[in-house]
Amino acid sequence: MTPPAKQPPPSAPPLPPQRQQRQFEEWLRDHAAILHHTVNGFADGDDRHDLMQELLLAVWKSIPAFRQESLVSTFLYRVTHNAAMTWRRKQRTYERKIEKFRLEPPAEDPGETAPDAAKLARLYAEIRRLPPLERSLILLSLDGMSYSEMAAIHGLTGSHVGVRLSRIRQKLTQAMKGQHYE
């Protein structure tokens, strides 16, 4: 179990720019999948580019606050999911998307024999239909995080995470079968 990372106050001393940039490049090289999964789980279409920039900014700003007391991956999950959950789309785009979402039926079932990419697109589309906290929990769970790690990231209890996740997984598997939940 990864203990909850103790972070310093917001006024962590700034790092020399070269060191910060080196750290940034290293983290992105080693943990690109975290950003990739978070972006696709929280945004689609052109919004993905906006969200990616937002996540990169959040990661960049968080570097001085990292104190080696947690794994880099756990730290990055917390930073990126936090930024994604509080990310504000450009209002007009968002309203247009909401309108589109209201008019469009749920994504079609790609079928058993569909290629992975189509199934994956469908899975991401279903994840994006979930409320933000559930979206974050299922993304963390699919990335292989334990209940206690997820609980530490979100400030929840392990049992609460377990209860919620079993409901979310049920919703998702039903949705992937084409049976939509309310």
Place this chain on the structure above:
Amino acid sequence: MNNNELENIWNSPANRPEPAAVTAQMEQYLKRLRGRHRGFVIITSLAGLWLAVILIRLGYFVAGGGALRLSQEWGAVGMLLLPLTVLIVFAVQFRRHCRVNAEPERSIHTSLLALLDENRLARLRLKIIAGLYAAVMLIIPLVVHQLRAAGKAGDEILVPAFVLLPLLLLALLCGLIFHYRTRLLPRHRELKELLAAYP
């Protein structure tokens, strides 16, 4: 479809980021960051210069006509002290915010609470600034009267004091109201909604 199938789809090669795309995005971001940094330095320097010019001119205006007589010109001194007082209030509020939210990144929940508190503080700051504008508008006739009585200003002060300054403050106030209603209030609602999902 069951959980295993979900995980198989998730772990398929299609869900792995392309290293070239990640590098390109990172380089694009770093370029943007450097541009932003340059922009920040330029804007901060210009704002600092502008403030310094205004303060020097104001000081010259108040003291230039002769020695400052507090008993007759306290209005101008009060007007100069108002922004300073507000600045001190903001600093105290910010310190309290930092103390209360000492570990905003401990979890996403604590971070959301800190963002909500920050939003509350930003809304309060806007109200204080609006109050400051109102106070300036109320105090201006007194300052003009005192400066004219002391012989430090003539009729040339009337148009800037009673036309230009109110127009400027009104425009700034409209900007504040717009920011409050289109940014801060919707953000407050969003954060409350997000927090409602936590037990």
